[in-house]
Structure formats: structure tokens, C-alpha cells
Amino acid sequence: MxxxxxxKMSSLEHRLKGILPRIGIRPVIDGRLGGVRESxxxxxxxxxxxxxRLLSEKLRHPCGLPVECVIADACIGGVAEAAxxxxxxxxxxxxxxxxxxxxxxxxxxxxxxxxxxPKAVWGFNGTERPGAVYLAAVLAAHNQKGLPAxxxxxxxxxxxxxTSIPEDVKEKLIHFSxxxxxxxxxxxxxxLSMGSVSMGIAGSIVQEDLFQSYLGMRNEYVDMSEFTxxxxxxxxxxxxxxxxxxxxxxxxxxxxxxxxxDIQRSREQKDRDWEIVIKMTMIARDLMVGNLRLKEMGFGxxxxxxNAIAAGFQGQRQxxxxxxxxxxxxxxxxxxxxxNGIRQPYIMATENDSLNGAAMLFxxxxxxxxxxxxxxxxxxxxxxxxxxxxxxxxxxxxxGLIHLINSGSAAMDGTGEQSRDGKPVIxxxxxxxxxxxxxxxxxxxxxxxxxxxxxxxxxxxDFLTRGxxxxxxxxxxxxxxxxxVLQIAQxxxxxxxxxxxxxxxxxxxxxxxxxxxxxxxxxxxxFRDVYSIMANWGANHGAISxxxxxxDLITLASMLRIPVCMHNVAAxxxxxxxxxxxxxxxxxxxxxxxxxxxxxxxx
Numbered sequence: 001m002x003x004x005x006x007x008k009m010s011s012l013e014h015r016l017k018g019i020l021p022r023i024g025i026r027p028v029i030d031g032r033l034g035g036v037r038e039s040x041x042x043x044x045x046x047x048x049x050x051x052x053r054l055l056s057e058k059l060r061h062p063c064g065l066p067v068e069c070v071i072a073d074a075c076i077g078g079v080a081e082a083a084x085x086x087x088x089x090x091x092x093x094x095x096x097x098x099x100x101x102x103x104x105x106x107x108x109x110x111x112x113x114x115x116x117x118p119k120a121v122w123g124f125n126g127t128e129r130p131g132a133v134y135l136a137a138v139l140a141a142h143n144q145k146g147l148p149a150x151x152x153x154x155x156x157x158x159x160x161x162x163t164s165i166p167e168d169v170k171e172k173l174i175h176f177s178x179x180x181x182x183x184x185x186x187x188x189x190x191x192l193s194m195g196s197v198s199m200g201i202a203g204s205i206v207q208e209d210l211f212q213s214y215l216g217m218r219n220e221y222v223d224m225s226e227f228t229x230x231x232x233x234x235x236x237x238x239x240x241x242x243x244x245x246x247x248x249x250x251x252x253x254x255x256x257x258x259x260x261x262d263i264q265r266s267r268e269q270k271d272r273d274w275e276i277v278i279k280m281t282m283i284a285r286d287l288m289v290g291n292l293r294l295k296e297m298g299f300g301x302x303x304x305x306x307n308a309i310a311a312g313f314q315g316q317r318q319x320x321x322x323x324x325x326x327x328x329x330x331x332x333x334x335x336x337x338x339x340n341g342i343r344q345p346y347i348m349a350t351e352n353d354s355l356n357g358a359a360m361l362f363x364x365x366x367x368x369x370x371x372x373x374x375x376x377x378x379x380x381x382x383x384x385x386x387x388x389x390x391x392x393x394x395x396x397x398x399x400g401l402i403h404l405i406n407s408g409s410a411a412m413d414g415t416g417e418q419s420r421d422g423k424p425v426i427x428x429x430x431x432x433x434x435x436x437x438x439x440x441x442x443x444x445x446x447x448x449x450x451x452x453x454x455x456x457x458x459x460x461x462d463f464l465t466r467g468x469x470x471x472x473x474x475x476x477x478x479x480x481x482x483x484x485v486l487q488i489a490q491x492x493x494x495x496x497x498x499x500x501x502x503x504x505x506x507x508x509x510x511x512x513x514x515x516x517x518x519x520x521x522x523x524x525x526x527f528r529d530v531y532s533i534m535a536n537w538g539a540n541h542g543a544i545s546x547x548x549x550x551x552d553l554i555t556l557a558s559m560l561r562i563p564v565c566m567h568n569v570a571a572x573x574x575x576x577x578x579x580x581x582x583x584x585x586x587x588x589x590x591x592x593x594x595x596x597x598x599x600x601x602x603x
Contacts, residue, residue, distance in 0.1 A: 023097075155168050178552060280329045379400060
């Protein structure tokens, strides 16, 4: 059993430079003084305050800290007050803009003109004052000026004295704000490439235009020799290393070594490999976000880090032909806990697949949960499963499965050993208990790397994901002449009978973590059947996030101007800026045309 008695929740902290983005709320009003404006001030301010309370209560940043809302100093009745509010929002670090009103206002004079901020307008649905008329007028202004905005309008008419927020309005306010904060959280931060291109994988050919023009991020680079330098020159916290080594020995049991006996590494070599992979983990983290302890040791430059919100490690083959692989490092960083306690996961892409890293980042920013990096390895049809096992698939798996498996770097949260209401889940780290972390550790073995793949040794995590979890697989692909596109597949993890799992798993590398995935089918297009999903998936990797978050991903993609080329989200759940309706009656074709017309958000 894992020895996790001293595994505590780390303090909630923002570990990157700069402040967390805030939601700016703009109460707009009919500017006519002499009775009109005065009669609306109280209702308008209360509307803004209600929205602020809702969003502050319901939303957290991925680091666990609550989301803060900034309300304009006064209602906005014209351009002067709009300018004053814009200046306040710049000072206060507002990254998402929400305009609210119960009445008619002067559209182009009161609208938010900041081009880089995701924005929405909530027009109160009441008959006493035409909030809906303003909503339509100001959205027309947004569309005419090329500043897309999301429309929020309640389905049912409310009385003017009703200060409650209807459930459908709450849903849109939260949905928009969550995606807007995800977009704003990437801006100004870095993707750190540790090494370069891994085995010709296109995703590790890092395209700066994606990160800079679409995500508003910087690109940073270090050669993998920086790991060697820091190991040799002991540029890491020696006290933390001792503590980490002890923790690993107590909580990370080795599994069976599947290598032929004549090439297996000695116990001495394996112990040395453990020391190296632990140091690699600490070094990668320090490279991403810095470490003040290094400054105390005399390494002031190294202490700063690269302000990386996500990173990738090349590994194969220039590193792994000689040194232990990065599987342990990637697993621990992607997991919600380590020897320092329960803490926010880091986003670390295997093989420096920056496109999968970006999809993992989307999922983490939207949910606060750890992400599973995986190969989209094999489609198993019901017929093929029956042929090799003699068993029929049933339940959500009756139409076939996709075997998600990679070389051991999937977050241990992916075991499904966390629970809510007795069901397996992946929680935001601030909800994870020490006991749940212990269960994740107990469900994970550490297997000696296949020396045919990894000549330098190392350790791969080996676990089987529990079935019954709603999950979403996503991936960004780059297409020449088109740019980035996003793929989304919602589905469920599946439990197979032990002997069926073993037969299927042993046909590939059984030392790697497995997730059996049954996508939700729609009966048409790429989701006609499971084979079609596999056939249309654009790359060899996928990012798996807990929950059916496809609608959030679609909203986020529209903010960034990345079209969605495949998804199985219900049409009524798709939420994009109002301007998208002007680009044609076919919902997904309109998405492509709108993204092309507006271009990348930061381009």
C-alpha cells in the first residue's frame, strides 16, 4: 500500500508570471438623464452584481484559486464611460468581457471595442424595457465592426423586479466565461520545447504561428543536453531529491521486467536509473516554472524558468538511446500529486508533440483536471474481439473500442481511482484526497522500459483505466493551406473482463497504461461507427480529458478562430459567437468560413 500519510494539499498558488485573468463586467444603460437613466441605475447595477456573484462562486482557475470579477465603476451610458471602463479593465488584468443590461442603450457608443478579449452580451428578457432590442443592436455593431461577441438571452420573459438569473442564462454565462478564461489564461505564457523533433512526428515540428497567432503564447526552447548539464553539475534541490527518492521507493513499486533475461539491466543500473528519472522530473519542472531554491544555491538564471504553461520532451531517440526515458518524468508532472503533495498538474507532452500538448492544455484549462496523453493505437471491431477472445462486446462497447495506450507517460489520475458518489472520476486537484492519491499509486506499477525501444532504460507507468467515466478525446492538427483544426470525440471508458483485456493487451506492449475507449456514435459522418472515428482521426496521438467537454472545446475554438473538423456534440449544445450564423446555414461549414474570415485571434 502507498505510504501517503504525509501527502498534504499544496497551497493554492499561481506559479506563472503575471496575474490571473479576471472577468470584466460592463453594466450598460440608457444614457438619457432627466428620469430615464436614473430609473434604471439600480436594476442595471444589480444585474452586474448578480452575474459577478454567480461567476465567482461557480468558477475556479486551474490552479484552484477563485475567479475574480471586476465591475465597471459606473454604468456605461456612452463612449466616455466606455473608455473609462476599458482603462480600468486594462489596469485590473481583465481577460474576459461581459456586458449586461436590462434596457435599450446606444449600441456602438457603449460596446466593448477591445479586439483581443472574448466578449459576450447578456440582454435581460423583460417587456418593460427593451433589453433584447439592445442585445440585437449591439451584436449587429459587433458583427459589422469585426468584433465577434456571444449572445446571452433568457428563453422566458421575466418581470423587471425579478433579480434572479434563469437557469438557461446561468448555463450560458458559465459556459462562455469558462472558455473565455481558458483563452485568456494562455496569453503571454510559453510552450517550452525540451529538445526538438521526435522520430519524425509532425506534432513535434513545433509551428510557432499556431502558438503565437492563435493562442497568444510564446515559444521557448532548450536542448536536451540541459538535462545532462543540470544532472552533472547538480543544479537541482538536493534536499528535495532525497525526499523524492525516499517517496518513490515507498510508493512506486516495480512491475515485472519483460525484457529477455540476457539483456536485463542489473539492480545497480536500475537503481541508478531511478535516481536519474527523479532528477529529470525536478529539472523539467524547474525549466518550466523556475525554482527559488536554485537562486539560494547560486543559480540565479536557472531559478527563473521559462514561464511555461505547457511543455514537451523529445526523448526519442537522441535521449533514450543513451539515457533513461522520460516516461516517469512525464507521468509524475502530468499527475495531480508527487512527493511534495497534491498540487496542480503540469502539462507535459510526450515526444514533444506540441499539438497534443495544446489539446491537453485546452482540457486542463477548462476542467482543472489532469490530462491523459495517449496513442490512438488500435480499433477493435466486435468481430475482431470475438475472433481472438471468443467473447462478445456489450454495453457502450458493443459497437467496438479504441485502444488508447502509449509508452507509459499517462497521468496516474487516469487510473480512475478517484471517486464521486461511488463512481470513478478524475477530479480537479483541489478535490483529490490523500486516500485517492494512494489508490492511484497502488493501481500503478512501474515497468522496466522495453530495451528494444529504449536502449537507455527507464520506467513506464502501467495501469488499466477503470470503466464508466465520461471522457472527451481531442486533438489539434495542422493542415497546409488551412491552418489548425480541432477534432473532438466524446465517449466512455470501458471495463473489459480480465481475460479479454489480457488477450488484447498482450498483443501490444503490456507494460504501458491502457484506456479502453468507446466513443459516442451519431450514425453519420465521422461518427457513423467506431471504425470511421479511427479512420478520420488526424494523428497518432490524442488528449483525453475527464467529462464530456466537447461543447466547451467548441466555444473555446471559436474564440481562437480554430475550426472544428469533427465532433459528436449535440447541435443544440454548440455555442459560438452570434456572427457565425451569418456565414451559412450549415453549422460546421459556417464555422470554417467564419474562422477564415476573422483569422487567428492574435494574428
